[in-house]
Amino acid sequence: MKNERITLAHGSGGSATRDLIADLFASCFANPFLDRLEDAALLARPEGGVALTTDSYVITPLVFPGGDIGKLAVCGTVNDLWMMGAEPRFLTAGFIIEEGLDYAILDSVVKSMAREAAAQNVLVVTGDTKVVGALGSSGGQAAAGQTATGGLFINTCGLGSRVFQGVSAEKSLGREHLREGDAVLVSGVLGNHQACILSRRLGIENGIASDCAGLGGMVRALLREGVRVKLMRDITRGGLATVLNEIVRDDLGIRLEEREIPVDGEVEAFCGLLGLDLLYMANEGKFVCVVENRDVTRALAILHQNELGTRAAVVGHVTARNQGEPGVLLMTRLGGIRVVDVLYGEGLPRIC
Amino acid sequence: MKNERITLAHGSGGSATRDLIADLFASCFANPFLDRLEDAALLARPEGGVALTTDSYVITPLVFPGGDIGKLAVCGTVNDLWMMGAEPRFLTAGFIIEEGLDYAILDSVVKSMAREAAAQNVLVVTGDTKVVGALGSSGGQAAAGQTATGGLFINTCGLGSRVFQGVSAEKSLGREHLREGDAVLVSGVLGNHQACILSRRLGIENGIASDCAGLGGMVRALLREGVRVKLMRDITRGGLATVLNEIVRDDLGIRLEEREIPVDGEVEAFCGLLGLDLLYMANEGKFVCVVENRDVTRALAILHQNELGTRAAVVGHVTARNQGEPGVLLMTRLGGIRVVDVLYGEGLPRIC
Numbered sequence: 040m041k042n043e044r045i046t047l048a049h050g051s052g053g054s055a056t057r058d059l060i061a062d063l064f065a066s067c068f069a070n071p072f073l074d075r076l077e078d079a080a081l082l083a084r085p086e087g088g089v090a091l092t093t094d095s096y097v098i099t100p101l102v103f104p105g106g107d108i109g110k111l112a113v114c115g116t117v118n119d120l121w122m123m124g125a126e127p128r129f130l131t132a133g134f135i136i137e138e139g140l141d142y143a144i145l146d147s148v149v150k151s152m153a154r155e156a157a158a159q160n161v162l163v164v165t166g167d168t169k170v171v172g173a174l175g176s177s178g179g180q181a182a183a184g185q186t187a188t189g190g191l192f193i194n195t196c197g198l199g200s201r202v203f204q205g206v207s208a209e210k211s212l213g214r215e216h217l218r219e220g221d222a223v224l225v226s227g228v229l230g231n232h233q234a235c236i237l238s239r240r241l242g243i244e245n246g247i248a249s250d251c252a253g254l255g256g257m258v259r260a261l262l263r264e265g266v267r268v269k270l271m272r273d274i275t276r277g278g279l280a281t282v283l284n285e286i287v288r289d290d291l292g293i294r295l296e297e298r299e300i301p302v303d304g305e306v307e308a309f310c311g312l313l314g315l316d317l318l319y320m321a322n323e324g325k326f327v328c329v330v331e332n333r334d335v336t337r338a339l340a341i342l343h344q345n346e347l348g349t350r351a352a353v354v355g356h357v358t359a360r361n362q363g364e365p366g367v368l369l370m371t372r373l374g375g376i377r378v379v380d381v382l383y384g385e386g387l388p389r390i391c
Numbered sequence: 392m393k394n395e396r397i398t399l400a401h402g403s404g405g406s407a408t409r410d411l412i413a414d415l416f417a418s419c420f421a422n423p424f425l426d427r428l429e430d431a432a433l434l435a436r437p438e439g440g441v442a443l444t445t446d447s448y449v450i451t452p453l454v455f456p457g458g459d460i461g462k463l464a465v466c467g468t469v470n471d472l473w474m475m476g477a478e479p480r481f482l483t484a485g486f487i488i489e490e491g492l493d494y495a496i497l498d499s500v501v502k503s504m505a506r507e508a509a510a511q512n513v514l515v516v517t518g519d520t521k522v523v524g525a526l527g528s529s530g531g532q533a534a535a536g537q538t539a540t541g542g543l544f545i546n547t548c549g550l551g552s553r554v555f556q557g558v559s560a561e562k563s564l565g566r567e568h569l570r571e572g573d574a575v576l577v578s579g580v581l582g583n584h585q586a587c588i589l590s591r592r593l594g595i596e597n598g599i600a601s602d603c604a605g606l607g608g609m610v611r612a613l614l615r616e617g618v619r620v621k622l623m624r625d626i627t628r629g630g631l632a633t634v635l636n637e638i639v640r641d642d643l644g645i646r647l648e649e650r651e652i653p654v655d656g657e658v659e660a661f662c663g664l665l666g667l668d669l670l671y672m673a674n675e676g677k678f679v680c681v682v683e684n685r686d687v688t689r690a691l692a693i694l695h696q697n698e699l700g701t702r703a704a705v706v707g708h709v710t711a712r713n714q715g716e717p718g719v720l721l722m723t724r725l726g727g728i729r730v731v732d733v734l735y736g737e738g739l740p741r742i743c
Binding site for chain 2: 056096
């Protein structure tokens with residue numbers, strides 16, 4: 040099928056579907072659960088309850104520096120489980136393919152997904168394939184009236200075990216555990232994913248790659264070493280500003296120090312050039328972590344040991360908040376104070 | 392928002408997304424797991440292992456006689472779990488919305504989904520919303536170059552408990568348990584869903600409604616009464632012919648009796664008029680069930696007691712199969728024999 044394109048027949052449930060599943064999905068994701076190719080995968084009873092999450096991935100371009108939609112669909116979903124203190128075990132994979140998609144692209148995306156699943160130690164145990172006609176272009180890039188261009192959406196659902204390494208981390212995770220003085224850490228430089236995708240869309244040549252990555256190594260190390268973690272959130276759509284606004288409470292806010300927020304020089308320059316605010320830029324391999332302040336040195340040391348966390352930094356603290364006060368404040372480099380609110384939309388082409 | 396349309400801002404992760412989630416999804420699907428609105432839902436440890444399934448729904452039109460894409464997204468996924476002898480417990484819901492979709496349509500679909508989830512006794516515990524620009528029309532109906540029309544795709548993932556009513560049914564389910572002489576039952580009339588959707592697409596006025604429904608009542612009754620069920624499959628994409636070809640083995644085939652296959656008069660006439668083969672027509676509330684022949688009378692009686700199973704019938708039997716022989720044969724009404732093979736595609740606009 041190497042030189043072929045996907046047609047509606049591949050989504051019909053007939054022999055074209057069967058062959059696509061056998062030749063590509065079943066062979067790339069092979070494992071005893073998937074191999075039965077039944078309506079549902081039968082799984083062993085996980086230790087200590089389960090965590091369940093889902094995400095759809097609609098990114099364009101499908102392939103970008105640092106990753107592709109397949110790698111993203113694995114990392115994004117396992118990260119959502121890790122953020123809840125759950126260890127990812129199983130994934131589902133739902134493909135919605137636009138008629139006309141090059142088989143070679145699908146093949147490359149599925150293989151990337153399989154590689155990343157192996158790296159993240161999860162099994163793709165069940166899936167679904169649909170083919171639709173005449174998409175324009177996901178991401179709003181196509182002019183109205185543009186004809187089909189071979190798009191692809193992927194939905195992954197992740198099932199995780201709520202206990203790992205004998206510890207049920209979740210009991211201590213959640214914004215109800217936040218206290219004044221807790222430290223707010225980010226695991227590395229911000230903005231790379233969105234800057235990368237925008238660069239590709241705008242045809243700007245630069246060296247910026249997406250930070251797309253699984254966060255399990257860092258989370259596992261923090262929890263294994265007994266760092267008193269209050270809460271974790273991956274910093275995706277809406278950026279750090281949006282995530283922090285979601286975790287503040289009526290009685291507790293967050294104060295950020297602009298000069299502590301880690302950023303690559305090239306990403307900072309890119310944001311400056313286009314007038315983008317780093318605080319709202321999406322990432323796909325970064326998380327924010329609130330820890331008890333007395334554990335902050337240890338937490339930073341642990342993150343710095345991980346190759347994905349070398350630029351981890353304390354970017355702010357949890358503060359008392361009175362009625363009517365904004366939830367998130369930024370101390371600017373110049374010594375000013377700025378309210379960090381939630382945007383209505385992106386003000387940018389949406390990208391993840 | 393009643394008179395509004397969905398825009399890209401609703402998928403940005405900003406306040407428009409937050410409001411859409413709060414006003415619609417969280418309020419319609421409210422339950423203690425979803426209400427936390429975290430990255431993943433934390434669930435209790437299910438009894439006896441879990442079954443996991445996923446399906447994406449890309450049907451047009453979004454609303455049709457007998458159901459809509461929301462009802463379908465619940466029924467289709469719970470049915471996949473029931474077919475494996477697992478009791479559906481939790482659903483995820485991933486919405487991919489085309490910019491321009493009327494809020495009123497989304498509202499109606501989500502409410503329908505919530506009603507059906509309640510009827511099927513499952514909780515929607517986590518979800519995801521993405522908005523994309525410029526879809527043409529799912530289902531391949533749009534002429535190339537047609538502008539955005541407000542489409543909607545829904546992915547649901549279902550988590551089921553592998554034990555219900557104290558019985559682990561799965562041990563006895565699977566094609567490895569088939570034996571020569573086993574009876575092949577279908578739970579009711581075939582073809583209604585696809586005939587309904589095709590009628591709407593072709594602008595044909597008739598009384599045909601989709602059979603979209605959850606199969607839990609019938610499955611539960613069969614297993615509770617101890618009927619020796621060998622295997623169940625819901626008869627969706629590709630119809631009875633495709634499902635049966637998936638379950639035959641190298642050493643066992645299936646012989647169907649055409650005169651026993653239940654069909655509504657209006658659907659039969661519709662198929663005749665358009666030259667459609669009932670055996671390949673999709674359904675969304677029917678299943679095939681293979682039982683030990685000595686239990687067939689009891690199985691039929693149980694199905695007939697359910698309002699969804701009043702037309703259940705024995706349509707064939709499992710037969711010995713020699714090397715090189717076709718897997719599924721049809722004894723026609725006129726006494727002939729026809730090989731029932733798998734089609735390459737649909738030969739029809741795809742509809743489910």
